[in-house]
Amino acid sequence: MNNFSMGGYGYYVWSAYFITLFVFGINLFPIFFEKIKIKKIIREHLLKKRL
Amino acid sequence: MWHWLNQKFLAPKSFYANSAKLIPWIALAFALCFSYGLFAGLFIAPADYQQGDGFRIIYVHVPSAFTAMAIYFSMAVFAVFTLVFRVKVAAIGMSCSAKIGAWFTFLALITGSIWGKPMWGTWWIWDARLTSVLILLFLYFGFIALQSVIPNQQTRDRAGALMAIVGVINLPIIHYSVIWWNTLHQGPTLSKFAKPSIAPAMLYPLLAMIAAFLLFYALTLLLRMRNQILLREINSQWVAELIHE
Numbered sequence: 001m002n003n004f005s006m007g008g009y010g011y012y013v014w015s016a017y018f019i020t021l022f023v024f025g026i027n028l029f030p031i032f033f034e035k036i037k038i039k040k041i042i043r044e045h046l047l048k049k050r051l
Numbered sequence: 052m053w054h055w056l057n058q059k060f061l062a063p064k065s066f067y068a069n070s071a072k073l074i075p076w077i078a079l080a081f082a083l084c085f086s087y088g089l090f091a092g093l094f095i096a097p098a099d100y101q102q103g104d105g106f107r108i109i110y111v112h113v114p115s116a117f118t119a120m121a122i123y124f125s126m127a128v129f130a131v132f133t134l135v136f137r138v139k140v141a142a143i144g145m146s147c148s149a150k151i152g153a154w155f156t157f158l159a160l161i162t163g164s165i166w167g168k169p170m171w172g173t174w175w176i177w178d179a180r181l182t183s184v185l186i187l188l189f190l191y192f193g194f195i196a197l198q199s200v201i202p203n204q205q206t207r208d209r210a211g212a213l214m215a216i217v218g219v220i221n222l223p224i225i226h227y228s229v230i231w232w233n234t235l236h237q238g239p240t241l242s243k244f245a246k247p248s249i250a251p252a253m254l255y256p257l258l259a260m261i262a263a264f265l266l267f268y269a270l271t272l273l274l275r276m277r278n279q280i281l282l283r284e285i286n287s288q289w290v291a292e293l294i295h296e
Contacts, residue, residue: 006104012169013107016162017093020111023158024267027151031274038278042294045285 057138063280064289066140070273077273081266088259096253108166110256114264116159119187120222122152122268126194127219130212140276142208143283145215146198147275151268153191159184171235179232183225190218204283 006013059065092110099106126148132141163181164174175181194214201207229238249257284290 006107007098009103009105009107009169012105012165016108016111016165017089019161019165020115020158023115023154027154027267027271028274031271031278034275035278035281038282039294042281042285042290046291046294 061138061140063139063143063284064287067277067280070277074270074273077266077270081263081270084259084263084266088256088263091252091256092260096256097250099253102170105166105169108162109253110260112159112162112166113257114260115155115162116184117261118264118268119152119155119159119184120225121265122148122155123187123190123215123219124222126152126215130215133208133212134216139283140280142212143276143279144272145208145211147272147279148268149191149194149198149211151271151275153188153195155264155268156184156188156191160188176235178234178236179228180225180234180236183221183228187221187225190214190221194218 004010004014060069088110092107096107096110098104126145129141129145129148132138133145160181163184167176168174194211197214198207198211201210228234229236281290281293
């Protein structure tokens with residue numbers, strides 16, 4: 001590879017790699033927010049059960 | 052034997068505990084494979100004699116297509132365990148796989164389209180391979196839609212399992228589409244590994260990226276499954292104890 005332009009294909013190659021990273025991110029990070037949400041749901045459920 | 056296996060590994064509580072031990076190792080293996088595959092694919096592998104540096108899209112396109120198909124196959128395996136052995140975590144694994152599979156199929160189609168434009172001169176063509184992968188995406192959408200409209204958990208799992216098993220017929224169609232029909236898409240890349248028609252400097256990063264994508268699937272699947280286990284086992288004592296810790 002000579003440089004980041006990739007012999008004129010840079011636009012296509014980098015787009016493909018950035019979309020891949022985006023898909024990885026969108027698959028991974030929401031899981032951690034989901035866990036916080038689920039734990040909150042469970043806490044509320046347990047509180048209701050006690051009452 | 053089955054009882055032992057079920058108690059030791061497949062019961063939601065033990066699966067939740069065991070998966071916590073596995074996750075860091077999978078994450079580490081993913082990081083190693085992905086960083087090597089990414090660096091070698093972009094900077095070490097030589098340019099293709101016909102496609103130049105444009106061929107480097109192969110390092111994200113082939114792994115995403117391979118993983119999309121592998122995920123659907125794993126869903127069919129989970130479906131068999133759900134229907135035949137009534138394994139709770141298998142049903143959870145099946146439903147958690149669908150969203151990841153849909154994303155990887157979308158990625159395979161998008162990166163294929165980006166690769167197709169400079170090489171074929173078009174973003175899309177109703178070629179047998181492309182169409183059969185699009186059908187795979189619709190199968191994932193169908194599965195997700197089916198799961199979201201059935202309120203009863205058991206019925207939802209059984210209906211989803213049936214759909215996953217029926218849809219698996221699309222996998223050989225995708226694989227052999229380039230052989231059965233006259234297509235613009237190249238022949239099966241992976242079966243070419245038997246008689247190396249690809250230089251090792253190009254092949255090793257590809258294998259590393261395929262391993263990385265599969266490990267990423269395993270990682271996100273376990274993380275998603277752990278969330279769903281907590282939600283499904285909301286009335287269990289162990290979940291209450293875990294939350295209070």
